[in-house]
Amino acid sequence: MAYTHHNNELNLAHLGQTVRLKGWVARKRNLGGLIFIDLRDRFGITQLLVQPGHPSYELASTLKSEYVIAITGVVIERESKNPNMATGDIEVNIEELVVLNTAETPPIGISNEDTALEDTRLKYRYLDLRRPVMQNFMIKRAQITQAVREALLLEGFNEFETPILGKSTPEGARDFLVPSRLYAGEFYALPQSPQIYKQLYMVAGFEKYFQIARCFRDEDLRADRQLEFTQVDIETSFLTELEIQSMIERVLAHTFKKVLNVEIKLPIERMPFDRAMSLYGSDKPDLRFGLLLKDLNPLFDHYAIPFLANKSIRGFVVPNGAHLSRKELDAFTTTVKKNHGDALAFLKVSNHELSGSLLKNITDPKQFIESAGLVENDLLLVIAGKDFESASKAAGALRKELGDYLKLASDDDYRFVWIVDWPLFDVNEDGSLTAAHHPFTSPKEADKPLLFSNPQACRAQAYDIVLNGYELGGGSVRIHESHIQQQMFEAIGLSKEIIEERFGFLVGALKYGTPPHGGLALGLDRLVMLMTNTKNIKDVIAFPKTQSARDLMMQAPSSVADAQLEELNLIIKK
């Protein structure tokens, strides 16, 4: 007999109906001879009841937490209703009880309040995932993925696959390698992204490609990084930078509306990279709060303050920040130092008097308050760095941290911004160039001649979509002309031989009628994190690796049989 309801569905409208339910015993109590069972499935909980003397009473007495059972019973009204439960008005009087499986006492509690250590949770992930909060993360992930897909299908995209076993092209991050058994000493590589394949789909004329794509980077893990991650990978032909951005905006708006019922106001603001660095000290500014950065050199340059001499000085005013103590502020020095800043100082206005770490250097406090435009209870934070970029980044990091500390931003406020007009190249210390985005990114149309004459002045047709201080995705219009692609590779120092060996097929492909094209990749894990308001990326991945790159449940990686290595022609170095 099929199950009639999930455990969140029954209410007074079902009184008297015979129903069949299944699920896990979340709790069992014996009250005055009656046995009450909370039956859980991923949808909710229904209270069951067994009367003393009923044929199932004895079996019901043996039930323990996490037993899997199926029951038939009749819906009755509860005496003491629970308004906090969807099914809180009713209970089900058991007529038939079947135990589908027993359970030993689980090593972690199946409740949101459980406080097991992360390693224990990961070892018993299949139990950790039973906790309602984790179920919600996974279901939301599936819904978000599907909403994104739905939006892209509505935009006329097709979902296409690309290979996982590809070629190693050691640009950017480190590749995972897969030894070939048939070709001794040769390797496939797992893709860091389907970048080249999606461009080849454009070369082939498919015009609108997307894929929910698994990507791999053999990098040392940080808190929000995994060895493998998922991106919404998008590529399209014949569209301009702005048209691509508009399309992505519609996809994001559809997704937020569908999953969170949140309206995103379109169009999303577009901010040049230079402006973001200048006002926010970050290429992923959090726009939910102010604290805009200022250039403080004009203010401080006529005071002879030794530790600010020859520095770039940036900073920002925290309105009503004067209550922050010296101790609290000193703690932020670490943030400044960690982010390339040299020093942090402060001044505040309380009772119309200036105070703070720089006071002894300020000869004319009243005049200073006026020049700085400070008002009562203002806190002015002053960050010094060796150059504009360093000071800005340090000030930007401090701004972000202070925003969190003062709770200036709400989790329910979704502030998107496009960062545009990026440089095409980063300049290394030795003056050599690397691609700021990746070497397939097109210069701005007007800057194409500069690629040959003064490459580092080139601006890119690149754009990042930023949400609440996180980079949600990045993209660009790609190079579609073979000679530009060749020059781009040369500009980043690749020899003609290396270009031919690694990217010969791509430079070749661009010669046979490649349309203008571009796209973007959204980090799905991060998108889900932001939409579910969790800070731990492992919460939104069903079976994550630890920060030390291990699967604690399956015990991977692991040693393998000698015969396997033999077949692969490999020896492990002792």
Place this chain on the structure above:
Amino acid sequence: MAYTHHNNELNLAHLGQTVRLKGWVARKRNLGGLIFIDLRDRFGITQLLVQPGHPSYELASTLKSEYVIAITGVVIERESKNPNMATGDIEVNIEELVVLNTAETPPIGISNEDTALEDTRLKYRYLDLRRPVMQNFMIKRAQITQAVREALLLEGFNEFETPILGKSTPEGARDFLVPSRLYAGEFYALPQSPQIYKQLYMVAGFEKYFQIARCFRDEDLRADRQLEFTQVDIETSFLTELEIQSMIERVLAHTFKKVLNVEIKLPIERMPFDRAMSLYGSDKPDLRFGLLLKDLNPLFDHYAIPFLANKSIRGFVVPNGAHLSRKELDAFTTTVKKNHGDALAFLKVSNHELSGSLLKNITDPKQFIESAGLVENDLLLVIAGKDFESASKAAGALRKELGDYLKLASDDDYRFVWIVDWPLFDVNEDGSLTAAHHPFTSPKEADKPLLFSNPQACRAQAYDIVLNGYELGGGSVRIHESHIQQQMFEAIGLSKEIIEERFGFLVGALKYGTPPHGGLALGLDRLVMLMTNTKNIKDVIAFPKTQSARDLMMQAPSSVADAQLEELNLIIKK
């Protein structure tokens, strides 16, 4: 300015409209001074026209095949219409022409008739994929995938992800290994299927899982195999074998209706494995034609035919098959021998006379015709093998080949069948057992005690879905009881230590309240092959490997830098 139409859209209803189109130059002709251009995109072709003297005329003269262009023009009626083209009633008179990219002469022709060698097609896959027939394969693949997904979402499933970097458990096929950089001498493995992860989703209570999952097997390639392939991976809790099958039937019916507008009659026939072997000599019978196998020992046993002595004799009647010549029939001997058969003989009835290779052994031809139930023009094929299974398989292979040879089956006829009631184990020559499906398959409920007493008599709760002689997918109800899983591993000869090392977490997981569960995996590549009527699996994969496991376009696998191997602590054996 945005593009207004695809190249399959314009017709007489658009006369006089100014349109903007883009695409590839498929053909250019100069007729009496007028330049005609066939403009192609993935949707179709529109004919363009440039008048002599027009400012764009000179530029139009320089166009070559596969140039990418954008045009603005006015829709006009054609003088000589082409009823075979969606846009054959009109042409577009060019007002503005922009060349978006040029093209060298492509190494393969961009037409369905191109006869380039497969290796050339694979090397220039981005051009091969421009051919309309290949575009159709890829678009159909995307549509089929999406239709399957849509059906599963309607059934209440969620699409969940599973890791690609997992653990090597050398059951069944060979694993691809991925060396770990952080743990010298240890490896991740790519999944042969997400089998265990999807079961863990059930343990975790998610109830309905699916994934369009990439799977990997390091096996020697056959014509219809690739190193990586895609399966529609499905798992569900609390359903019986029959309920799972019904759900899959609805998914298939939805997909065939949506993509091909073909109605599949439900329920799909269910045929026990034994019956399939007996009537069709195959566990994946093609039901589009008859030629049912018979047991011929009763017929031949009283003739003393030396080469049939002590053999199992099977065969089938081909109505109106008497016209097949001895030469044609002799050619089929190879098929019989290749499929474990020992001999092929035949008898036919023409002009009411028996003839054929066995005639000299038949002492009473008239009586034989009657006993065998033959009628005029019948051909009786006689296959001998060392036992029932060998003779049946050989006869089944011959049946299939003859069906193809005589064109008894239509490509548009979709005949599904479930093969059910499989044995749980295969018996090896040495008497040891291996799991016929995989070691997570549950015995039939009634056979569970046999697992401990007489395992090889166990039948499995396993089922294959077969379409037109191809296995489209296979599945089973899984073992959800820990002690049954432990016994199953022991029955296939795994020691307690190996069980603990490889599957300890699974045997453990089943102890904490695992629901009954089961599922199925559909081979997506094969499904697309069958639905697009191609015989070459590479046709439905955008970037396939060759049969010798190489990517000819990117040149993978390839050697890697010494530094990469150094980091992985590996040495290549010389």
